[in-house]
Amino acid sequence: MAFFTHHICRGLSSSAVRHVVIKNVTIIGGGQMGAGIAQVAASTGHAVTLVDTNEDILKKAVKGIEGNLKRVVKKKFADKPEAGEEFLQKAMQNVSISTDAGSVVQGTDLVVEAIVENLKVKQDLFGGLDKLAPAHTIFASNTSSLSITDIASSTNRLDRFGGLHFFNPVPVMRLVEVIATSSTSQETFDSLLNFSKMLGKTSVSCKDTPGFIVNRLLLPYILDAVRMYERGDGSKEDIDIAMKLGCGYPMGPFELSDYVGLDTMKFIMDGWSAANPDNPMFAQSEVLNKLVAEGKFGKKTGEGFYKYK
Numbered sequence: 001m002a003f004f005t006h007h008i009c010r011g012l013s014s015s016a017v018r019h020v021v022i023k024n025v026t027i028i029g030g031g032q033m034g035a036g037i038a039q040v041a042a043s044t045g046h047a048v049t050l051v052d053t054n055e056d057i058l059k060k061a062v063k064g065i066e067g068n069l070k071r072v073v074k075k076k077f078a079d080k081p082e083a084g085e086e087f088l089q090k091a092m093q094n095v096s097i098s099t100d101a102g103s104v105v106q107g108t109d110l111v112v113e114a115i116v117e118n119l120k121v122k123q124d125l126f127g128g129l130d131k132l133a134p135a136h137t138i139f140a141s142n143t144s145s146l147s148i149t150d151i152a153s154s155t156n157r158l159d160r161f162g163g164l165h166f167f168n169p170v171p172v173m174r175l176v177e178v179i180a181t182s183s184t185s186q187e188t189f190d191s192l193l194n195f196s197k198m199l200g201k202t203s204v205s206c207k208d209t210p211g212f213i214v215n216r217l218l219l220p221y222i223l224d225a226v227r228m229y230e231r232g233d234g235s236k237e238d239i240d241i242a243m244k245l246g247c248g249y250p251m252g253p254f255e256l257s258d259y260v261g262l263d264t265m266k267f268i269m270d271g272w273s274a275a276n277p278d279n280p281m282f283a284q285s286e287v288l289n290k291l292v293a294e295g296k297f298g299k300k301t302g303e304g305f306y307k308y309k
């Protein structure tokens with residue numbers, strides 16, 4: 001069920017803006033991003049269905065969400081344990097899981113996709129859901145690097161399609177990039193901005209340009225660090241220490257790469273390399289290719305640039 005509200009948008013003087021109030025959210029992809037988005041949406045009162053093709057991943061995601069929320073409750077409700085327990089119960093009741101995206105989108109206001117960073121796979125998913133979701137349902141992708149316009153092209157709801165780019169770990173990082181394509185309607189864009197606000201996030205408005213704002217600047221930095229290491233100009237440990245202590249970053253580029261996932265990083269690089277074959281920045285990285293070929297995807301598999309076991 002969708003609700004429409006009218007409100008006066010700050011900065012737009014007297015123009016009334018309509019937006020869909022998002023109550024029911026379907027999040028597709030139960031990996032690190034999908035689980036994080038589900039946690040935040042459920043704990044801010046949204047009815048969330050988390051979907052993955054793999055049931056074990058969904059069970060692990062729910063366990064992770066519960067564990068994270070217990071930590072939050074312990075800290076935030078230290079002197080009100082009963083209120084904390086109620087908050088936890090409510091949030092967990094807001095989460096359900098499914099392996100069948102097609103059946104759950106029928107009652108949803110918003111689909112947020114956080115599956116593998118591959119254009120064809122995302123297009124296939126959205127193309128199928130477009131035929132099943134109600135007309136009012138907004139589709140959004142959490143892609144790191146792909147064009148929202150390209151992903152949306154598999155659907156007939158270009159006006160109700162945008163980008164919601166969250167940051168890892170979602171419960172901690174305060175930003176959401178809200179991306180409008182040239183076809184995204186103002187109502188859809190305002191609905192996505194409002195949803196981000198409801199999640200307690202700060203949003204920035206982005207055009208559908210490669211990497212939006214953050215990754216357009218972050219990618220060259222991380223890739224330059226990998227090249228520096230490959231040339232032997234610095235050890236990964238020293239590069240990480242240098243950026244943490246020299247720039248005040250919470251993680252160095254290799255720690256951050258392991259945290260993001262080297263499989264995802266390679267998908268991003270390969271995609272940009274295909275689109276920009278003459279740009280040496282996206283040339284194949286031997287080190288990255290080797291780690292990914294060995295299944296060393298970073299923190300999530302227990303080893304990447306560093307070992308976590």
Ligand SMILES: CCCCCCC[C@H](O)CC(=O)SCCNC(=O)CCNC(=O)[C@H](O)C(C)(C)COP(=O)([O-])OP(=O)([O-])OC[C@H]1O[C@@H](n2cnc3c(N)ncnc32)[C@H](O)[C@@H]1OP(=O)([O-])[O-]
Pocket residue numbers: 068071075143144145166167168169170171172173215218219222223250251256260265268269
């Ligand atoms: C080549 C391509 C490369 C580009 C890749 C792009 C990828 C993508 O598109 C964009 C990104 O996301 S870019 C990536 C953007 N991301 C970054 O840049 C991240 C950079 N790293 C950081 O900001 C920090 O190291 C962390 C926040 C991860 C950990 O903080 P710390 O101080 O070292 O350790 P701490 O003291 O343990 O934790 C502090 C608090 O956080 C809480 N918590 C932790 N993990 C949690 C989780 N999974 N869940 C929930 N909560 C979690 C914890 O409970 C604690 O809460 P409290 O209430 O204070 O008790």
Ligand SMILES: NC(=O)c1ccc[n+]([C@@H]2O[C@H](COP(=O)([O-])OP(=O)(O)OC[C@H]3O[C@@H](n4cnc5c(N)ncnc54)[C@H](O)[C@@H]3O)[C@@H](O)[C@H]2O)c1
Pocket residue numbers: 028029030031032033034051052053054057113114115116117118121125142143144145165166167168259260261264
């Ligand atoms: N990792 C990050 O730091 C980060 C940050 C921002 C955005 N992103 C983007 O978010 C997306 C997901 O990244 P992640 O790190 O959570 O990946 P992940 O590998 O942790 O999770 C992806 C999940 O999607 C599932 N999946 C794959 N195809 C599916 C399908 N057709 N239907 C349902 N589920 C499917 C997989 O089983 C897996 O559980 C990617 O587009 C990535 O670029 C990642």
